[in-house]
Amino acid sequence: MKDEKGGPAHCFVHFESDLCTGCGHCIKRCPTKAIRVRNNKAVIRHSLCIGCGECIRICENGAITASTSELDSLHSDKITIALVSPVLYSQFPGVLPKDVLLGLKNMGFTHAVDMSYYFEMFQWATAEYISRNRKTGESPWPLISPVCPVVLRLIVCRFPSLLPHVHPIMRPVALMARDVMSQFKAHYKIEDHDILLYYINPCPSKMGIPKKELGQGGIHSTGALGINDIYAELSRQIKHTEKSDKIPFAQAGFEYEQCTSGGGLLWSMSGGEAEATGLDKTLAVAGLNETITYLEKIELGLFNDIEYIEFRTCREGCIGGALNAVDKYLAKSAALKMAKTLGVGTRLNRERVLRLYDSNWFFPKISPQELKKLGGKKEKTFSFDELRKIEEIVGIIDGKDCGACGSPDCRTFAEDILRGDASPHECVYLKIRGITDENILKKIKS
Amino acid sequence: MPSIQKTFHVTKNDFIHAGEASIHVKNLLKSLNYVPDLVRRVAICGYEAEMNLVMHGGDGELSVDVNADRIIVDVIDHGQGIADVELAMQEGYSTAKDEYREMGFGAGMGLPNIKKNSDEMVITSEQGNGTHVKMVFFNKGLNV
Numbered sequence: 353m354k355d356e357k358g359g360p361a362h363c364f365v366h367f368e369s370d371l372c373t374g375c376g377h378c379i380k381r382c383p384t385k386a387i388r389v390r391n392n393k394a395v396i397r398h399s400l401c402i403g404c405g406e407c408i409r410i411c412e413n414g415a416i417t418a419s420t421s422e423l424d425s426l427h428s429d430k431i432t433i434a435l436v437s438p439v440l441y442s443q444f445p446g447v448l449p450k451d452v453l454l455g456l457k458n459m460g461f462t463h464a465v466d467m468s469y470y471f472e473m474f475q476w477a478t479a480e481y482i483s484r485n486r487k488t489g490e491s492p493w494p495l496i497s498p499v500c501p502v503v504l505r506l507i508v509c510r511f512p513s514l515l516p517h518v519h520p521i522m523r524p525v526a527l528m529a530r531d532v533m534s535q536f537k538a539h540y541k542i543e544d545h546d547i548l549l550y551y552i553n554p555c556p557s558k559m560g561i562p563k564k565e566l567g568q569g570g571i572h573s574t575g576a577l578g579i580n581d582i583y584a585e586l587s588r589q590i591k592h593t594e595k596s597d598k599i600p601f602a603q604a605g606f607e608y609e610q611c612t613s614g615g616g617l618l619w620s621m622s623g624g625e626a627e628a629t630g631l632d633k634t635l636a637v638a639g640l641n642e643t644i645t646y647l648e649k650i651e652l653g654l655f656n657d658i659e660y661i662e663f664r665t666c667r668e669g670c671i672g673g674a675l676n677a678v679d680k681y682l683a684k685s686a687a688l689k690m691a692k693t694l695g696v697g698t699r700l701n702r703e704r705v706l707r708l709y710d711s712n713w714f715f716p717k718i719s720p721q722e723l724k725k726l727g728g729k730k731e732k733t734f735s736f737d738e739l740r741k742i743e744e745i746v747g748i749i750d751g752k753d754c755g756a757c758g759s760p761d762c763r764t765f766a767e768d769i770l771r772g773d774a775s776p777h778e779c780v781y782l783k784i785r786g787i788t789d790e791n792i793l794k795k796i797k798s
Numbered sequence: 799m800p801s802i803q804k805t806f807h808v809t810k811n812d813f814i815h816a817g818e819a820s821i822h823v824k825n826l827l828k829s830l831n832y833v834p835d836l837v838r839r840v841a842i843c844g845y846e847a848e849m850n851l852v853m854h855g856g857d858g859e860l861s862v863d864v865n866a867d868r869i870i871v872d873v874i875d876h877g878q879g880i881a882d883v884e885l886a887m888q889e890g891y892s893t894a895k896d897e898y899r900e901m902g903f904g905a906g907m908g909l910p911n912i913k914k915n916s917d918e919m920v921i922t923s924e925q926g927n928g929t930h931v932k933m934v935f936f937n938k939g940l941n942v
């Protein structure tokens with residue numbers, strides 16, 4: 353298997369083969385079984401990668417990195433705008449969000465915009481959609497939060513039957529990119545391509561927000577920077593202030609660079625989004641394995657008495673993202689303290705949000721079918737006959753999922769043999785028993 | 799016609815692992831590319847029968863036999879059996895203990911749900927001699 357060259361949309365991680373020792377730890381961690389060890393080096397099928405970051409976390413040799421954007425355009429003549437996930441504030445204990453935003457501007461961004469406002473927009477629209485859905489039954493319960501992109505790709509890849517459950521409101525970051533773009537374009541009276549948006553985020557997603565998701569209207573897709581990409585430089589720029597000059601909510605007007613709120617910080621932790629819906633029948637699930645377990649159960653028809661489930665594949669929520677600089681528990685404590693300092697509340701005018709809602713502002717302009725193609729591909733399925741042979745080979749191997757063959761488990765190894773992607777002699781169990789390539793291949797041809 | 803058979807052991811009162819056999823069956827069918835609606839029906843029925851084994855029955859197994867035309871799921875336990883099968887089949891009939899009701903079970907909808915979602919269903923049970931729930935699903939969508 354070759355380290356596939358997928359399009360840019362399918363490259364969340366990069367494997368540095370010089371640093372890879374072929375230990376094979378990463379192959380077992382991958383939830384979509386996208387990684388193999390071949391010729392003593394880890395290789396990935398980018399088309400199956402959902403960008404969860406598990407391999408980045410497990411690799412002890414630093415051989416796997418996120419494919420984020422380069423920052424070299426900061427000092428170009430373009431307008432550069434940082435779209436800031438509140439997770440960033442949790443990385444700087446005691447520093448007020450406005451000072452973090454100021455630090456970004458000192459780094460060279462023309463503007464730094466906080467996302468909290470769009471969380472609130474999303475929250476209102478969600479409450480509205482759910483109350484209408486109770487009557488129309490348009491979407492099946494439970495609705496699945498669209499906020500974590502890894503969850504969406506996981507659903508496309510492993511649980512496509514659950515796609516109708518995905519909450520159809522645009523993600524806050526997509527609402528934000530679209531709105532920020534149009535506001536700044538009008539403000540500066542310039543064209544799209546003179547503005548560069550950078551999403552500063554805690555998870556590996558080179559592509560940032562894909563153009564498709566932003567809908568028509570010619571918006572360029574955004575770049576993305578991992579928090580750890582900018583952490584050192586940003587720390588230098590931030591002036592640590594002890595003063596806690598609160599940002600009062602009464603200042604409801606939409607002030608771009610001052611719009612931080614405690615509520616935004618809560619969103620960075622598991623449960624924050626579910627809590628913000630204000631509904632009773634919600635659940636918040638965090639962690640990759642936990643997410644998979646719940647998706648399996650929803651597929652069994654369970655949890656249809658729940659209206660909304662917030663999923664985050666990172667433990668503790670986005671503060672546990674693979675590209676953070678600070679440990680998730682330290683970040684959590686910092687975020688909780690800051691949320692208290694800033695206070696939580698809502699600032700939006702409900703009438704206005706409803707008007708936007710009825711003008712379809714919150715709904716993606718593309719069909720659900722197209723949304724499905726936003727990365728994360730469904731693995732090719734086998735024919736009945738092929739599957740029977742795979743079962744048979746697994747039976748002959750009778751192994752222990754050791755991974756020595758370079759595939760994550762015996763079953764996947766058998767599948768790889770059928771795909772022509774592995775040879776039986778790579779399995780120690782077959783070798784010990786003197787079962788040759790020919791023995792197995794004969795079975796496959798029969 | 800080639801077929802695939804698999805058997806999973808299921809243990810009474812083991813709520814931690816309860817449901818896993820049905821998940822295995824569901825994933826087997828998904829990897830075989832059966833139409834989603836068929837997979838959903840098998841998964842729901844398998845789960846109801848598996849939970850009944852865990853709550854009301856005794857140790858036993860869930861087996862699946864799949865070919866391109868149909869899927870057969872057998873859930874067999876060696877527990878106390880059902881005294882009156884016709885009664886058990888009625889919507890709302892349940893002998894679930896209070897502790898199970900607190901966990902959200904005991905609506906008496908499991909068996910009726912199986913009836914509704916399967917193409918054929920046969921319960922063989924005798925007081926004291928365990929229970930066998932056989933479910934058949936026909937593959938009319940033919941995605942395989």
Ligand SMILES: Nc1ncnc2c1ncn2[C@@H]1O[C@H](COP(=O)(O)OP(=O)(O)OP(=O)(O)O)[C@@H](O)[C@H]1O
Nearest residue numbers: 850854855886892893903904905906907908909929
């Ligand atoms: N495997 C079994 N062994 C013994 N009794 C059973 C078994 N399966 C079902 N029953 C009996 O049949 C009754 C009805 O089963 P059914 O699945 O319809 O409802 P339930 O399990 O009580 O509630 P629900 O499935 O809605 O949670 C049970 O309460 C139980 O008395």
Ligand code: SF4
Nearest residue numbers: 372373375376378411
């Ligand atoms: S964890 Fe994977 S990438 Fe890292 S050294 Fe081991 S095999 Fe190579």
Ligand SMILES: [Mg+2]
Nearest residue numbers: 846850908909
């Ligand atoms: Mg039941």
